[in-house]
Amino acid sequence: MADNGGSSLDSDGDASDWIEIFNSGPEFADLNGHFLTDEEDNMTKWQFPTVQIPAGGFLLVFASGKNRNGAGSELHTNFNLAKAGEYLALVAPDGSTVIAEFGSATNPLPAQFEGVPYGLMQTGNTTPTVLIPSGTPAKALVPADGSFRKTWTRIGFDDAGWNKVTTGVGYDENSTYIPEFGAGGNLGNRLNNVNTSLYLRVLFDVADAPAISKLTLKMKYDDGFTAFLNGVRVAFSNSPASTTWNSVATGSHADGDATTFKAFNISAHTHLLNTGANVLAIQGLNTSMTSSDMLISPELHAVRITDSTIGGPGYLGTPSPGTFNGDTFDGFVSDTKFSVDRGFFKTPFDVRITTDTVDAEIRYTLDGTAPSRARGKIHSGPIKISGTTIVRAMAYRSGFKPTNIDTHTYLFPVDVMNQQKMRTTITRSGVYGPQMVDSLKAVPTISLVTHNAEFLNEGRSNIREEYQTSIEMIFPDGTPGFQENGGLSNYGGRYTNFRKKSFRIAFRRKFGVAKLRYPIFDGFEYSHHPPAEDFDVINLRSGSHDMSSRGAYMSNRFTDDSMLDMGNIGPHGRFVHLYLNGNYWGQYHLRERWSADMASSYFGGSEDAYEAVNANDNFRNDEDVYDGSGQFWSETKGLLSRPNPFINAADHIDVANIVDFMLLWVSGNSESEFRAFGSETRGIPFKFMIKDADGFLRSPGHSANHAGPYSVMSRMRSGVNSSDYSILLADRIHKHYFNNGALTPAKNIQRLKRRVDEARLGFISEAARWGNLFREPTSWESYQNNLINNHFPRLTKTMIGRFKSAGMYPNIIAPVYSQHGGSVSPLTPVTMATDGKIIYYTLDGSDPRLPGGAPNLDALTASFDVNGPDPITFLSTGHTWK
Template sequence: MSQHFNFSAHIRNKRLFFYLGCFLLILLLSGCKKETPDNLQPSHDNQQQAVNPKLVPPSAEVPEMSFDEVPPALLITEFLAANDSGLKDGDDDRTDWIEIHNPGQTPLNLSQFALTQDRQLEELWEFPSFLMGSGDYLIVHASGKNRRLSNEEWHTDFKLNADGEFLAIVMKEPRSIVHSFGTRYPQQHDDISYGISSDWVPGEFLLDFESHFLAPSPGKTNGEVLFGFVDDVSFSLERGFKEEPFELILSNSTQGAIIRYTTDGTAPTAEHGEIYESSMNVDATTVIRAAAFKDGYAPSSVMTHTYLFLDDVVRQSPDGEPPIGFPFDWNNNLVDYGMDPRVVDQPAYSKEVLTGFRDLPVISIVMDIHDMFGKEKGIYSHARKDGRKWERPCSVEYFHSGPQPGFEIDCGIRIRGGFSRMDNNPKHSFRLFFRDIYGPSKLEFPLFEGSSVTTFDNLDIRTSQNYSWSFGRDGENGLFVRDLVNRDIQRSMGHLSPNGDFCHLFINGVYWGLYNTCERPEASFASDYLKGGKEDFDVIKIQNGGGERTFATDGNTDAWSRLWKAAKKGVKSNEDYFQLQGKHGDGSEDLDSEVLLDVENLIDYMLIIIWSGNKDAPVSAFSGDWASNNWYGMRNRNHREGFQFIIWDSEHTMLKEDLEINRIGPFPAGNEFSSSNPQYIWQRCLENEEFRMKVADRIHRHFFNQGLLEPDQLKALFDHRVDQIKNAVVCESARWGDSQAPNIAGKSTPGRFPLTRDDHWLKVVNYTRNKYLSQRSDIVMAQLLAKGLYPDVNAPVPSFTGEGGAAQLALSAGKGIIIFTTDGSDPRMIGGDRNASATTYQNPIPNSGEFQMLKARTSYEGKWSALLEIEF
């Protein structure tokens, strides 16, 4: 097949330009001055136009680009991919931005061009019709907001990646690259832009003039280029636990660079911090932040190392006075500092407190103390404030006492929680945000053992609030494991549930107590574990703390509203019930109907809520059961998957006074959309016979035959979490055990003795294990039977005889006949008829030598038992 190419040539500024189709070859003819001709000097008379383009009316006469002569180049002269403190858009957001420049002599209609991150040039963000004059500059915000019709600002549908990626401006027809930064622009840095040096003149090879700029200049000629980047500072000794004093050496491989360091949590700058001159003796708990600087170079990253001396930690502020550098007050927030000598000096605990520190990993938060506790901008001293404006930069280190790997990362930090933001709570929880304005845009680390997910957009650092030793007046119910155990149960059932693990938290080297890391159930979490991108998910929750409003923290509430309305209307008929699952009334798939509900997930979620006696999720007993609280639902709107529900914030569970509590409902919360919740969906679905049968099946799965809600299985999950913190609780006792003691001015002031592990925590552990976990399942079964949610026909009971190939499965029941299948189908058909492919049990079933899934039910006088499922 023959192909034809257009060929032309043109000489400009002593350079020969050859055109072969859309490809350009430039040959240097003779010495060219690096001076921009007068007629090509950029014009900056209208800086407003550079930021706020005016659209061209469709009727305007606009010159078209011609390839008969040298095409006027349209360039990306500058962009900023990590905008920490620079240009804001009209929404007051500091977004990424791209500067477009027309260096030619001819005005251009931008409708011929597009921006892209796609190397295949298929996914384009197209410019609207706009006449860009010769020498003009224009700013496009790379925010992902996708706006191009405004007369004020344009926003792309993508954001820039500070780690480096493809970026180009392209001609739409014929599809070709007008300008790009190679196949991938390099790593970007906070508030340092990248682009084309102002020394470039048309005809010069652009790659030779690419550079970083220390002072971004959107809409203006680019400023002084950087000569390079200073290498990071090296520490002679890794962070972590230390037992002996040591000499710390800081070094840097960039010749001529100066190292500055701080020990107060602030980040060193070219003007702030001590100049490093020689090794330092470190003989006590210390946080060191160091960076290197050199004129004409971008500074290094700030490196942070925390060194913990436990003999020093256990003596921190024994009189309750603030540690050096910490304030006496946190505005109106209750203040509590120090380790209680009445715990750490007690013979029963003096060694175990040291063991407790080494049992768990450490999270060390290091930051400007004013950003944490300051009167004006401190997040801790304004704990009720929320949102991006109350996020502060910090360093986070994660390390163990042993050789296990750890990490250090710069990120953003906020206070998290609802009711716990009260001023009378001295121990708040935190949320970390990994953004490229601070450092890496994601945390990449295998934080949770056994999890397939190792990258995180954010991370919660939670602490017990209700029934804690630091907040409220019910510390003697303090257990610290309730929330994690409830989430462990849901995960063990095979459902999605946020991972979490215990840790010790330090703030600028000061011990802050026992905490636990936790994934946050939002779009990035759903995308990590389920199929789809973050943009595909609707994540629904209730507004913090009050049950005032159901809203979408990601996506929208459209599908959730349809599910709630359908449930409210009624699902007694099979047509209505199965429609929620995208099925016909006979249970067969209806590909024209959307899937709104994951029935098995809803039932298992509710069985955990009921078994645990949860008084604050998803319906709050503290509102008289009129409000919902503490629940998440998520769904991929582009897949045939229904809403799944997440166990969340389960502190009001497994309580001594609630051994016989009944949380089956029905409750009024959910009658209005503002208080809609999964328990309301459950209540409405209970009208349907097929749903009730499925409830019975899930009850049998979890409450019988070593199911997860049998006492022995529950105790195994409970014991695992208790064993993790049995020594670390001593550390929490020393730090917060006296927080609820009245009229104590300092840690050494006589008063009520602090809450301790042996006298308080172990009593709650023993009660929970020996009574609640031992008796609660039987109590709940009686409640479910009384509600008619479990049939009075006994399900088949399995037993095995023989061994190996001679093994046989025997089934027994009381009244009735046992009917089973081994092809995966249910012996009972929808509507209650017998499955034609099912077999009546008469004799033990021999081992066939191949895997079999047996499903069996007992049938008696027209009634069916719950389903027995067993693999053999």
């Protein structure tokens, strides 16, 4: 792989080039003393340490130029692979005998392409096999708490005390599922009315893991499940994105369907299989503890390659480190080109689709379905576009890799105004009707196109499974956007089943690209954290409870921006219009997802180095580590729960960050939920965000001195270093609530106005689509005006009063500067004012206060009579001071 698109990252988190070596022999292959080289005149360029490859096994070596060859460690050559094509050889210890090679000086490797591997064909006969049949011995448990976290999904977990069963398992107050239960599998009252979750572990052996080319999980289930293969989530249905010990199914699976196996293709996870012991771990989910029944019954089917043969070199369809390569192909069909790019239009036009590959055929569709070699119309002439239309196309040629599917959405605003779901009380209004075309073009557009028509069913439950989708970003002013393919699902908790639903798009190689690489938040910069430009996942937030019952669409955007304005990390966002298969779906909040991927984008390193945690009501219910092992978070929780976390947990939580998080949270009225991420290996303490800010923009609903997550705020107040914590707390209050800080009236109003101005015109279209259920333009505008004219002018003073009453902020006036930084005129003195008798100050950047409270011995003082202080010169031009 000479241009790694992220298929395999090295331990540094880099997408380094890589080389894979396969041992086709019947015994271990010892590579000690062998060489890899990319130069024919330097056959000993990089030497292997002592390393063996088992029979039929694979070894991955990163061609990164990092030159690491320690025995037992990740291997890195001292050279990179040339994308233009070059020579590559495996050389025997004598330094001259070539064991295997690609290319030569006169006939080098062909040009290499991003994400496309090159290698030898590996095929053979295929044999279906059942790795886990029905009735397989297993272990089951009804969890009583979350103490196991996700350790129970891993191969080495000790399940000795669990119930011995054979699959399937569950309970039934009637008799429907009784024939489905294996020996000991009817758990009856041990599960019924005890928990909505069930843990099941099925151990199985694989004799030759690299030979497994396809993997299918078949499930009978009522009502939902999440499946893990050797600790990694591989399939789910009717399941939250992250599960805890008592999670509830997010939808129902009818009894009539539950007894029929449903297949889930998990072939993308064959690399997780071990030669030897493996475990399939399943968390079964029920809709409620009072449900009359529950069923979990898995089978695991595989296709094994036997009598494998190795053919000639060529390009390969997908990266497959650790497994057989499959067939090769000779080249690529050039991408399709559209004569007219996606965008907004007033009049009909023709579209022509071409490819530069000779003898290639193009097929296209106009109904949103994905074209293929056998599906769609053959392109033979211009396509007439006279209204909102989605054109999807691909090109293919025998022996070549076909193109991906290109999608272009052509939007006619006048046509959109007249769609069936649009309310004529808005679109034909004398006030709003004339603004509709401009409203539909007021913010960028996201167009999602998917074959699963269930996403268009407003009355359904949230869809948790990912379905392939095309995503386009279209700018009304003609700025080039993007089109990629990803996995579409809904997200949101159990109380978010609104007709207008939130969507999540995951970028995975099985759908298209492993990451979206585009500056989707360009223009929404914060100097300390400019927005990322590559993403694993992006969210499209509907507004949820904030659409009407708790607010007017602005709370989450406002709190995200507030944390950024306060100098912290927070999800970047922007407002967009959303279309589903050409149907206008409303104005949405396009938002970064708080995750390990987001953390690595802003703080460096691999996302594998980070943990991300979610906690719901009371800052701890349904707590789940959804990225990472959870070890760092477990250590952190222990420190937060013990005395003096201000000192003892300082390396585990960003204290200033959690103080800011709490100051912001108590200034509003949202639920007590958070997300956090951190990295032990990179020295990044956990940083916090308000997870669900619905309702924040209301009168404060929490005590100013709330105990916080795991009562950490209370413990910091009462610790042995409480005076230092108290000063930090007062400093953060002073920073944000005084002197034009981020939470002063002017800044709050400015921040909200900026987002209201961004969303106002587009909101007319939102109201045309959803206003009868949520907010009309007048009530939306009225809500924002009340915040600007009444709420924010009073909020800061209210909060300062509460902080003082709670003992969080002193009554003495901190020194107030006549000018807070910036250029100083030699003719204009800078003054400090306070109601105290003495000011300690420094001119060298040091803190005038030492830990513990004593004045800094190097601090200068300004003493005066509070009844009539005389001016004291304390700053001359050229100094820095604090």
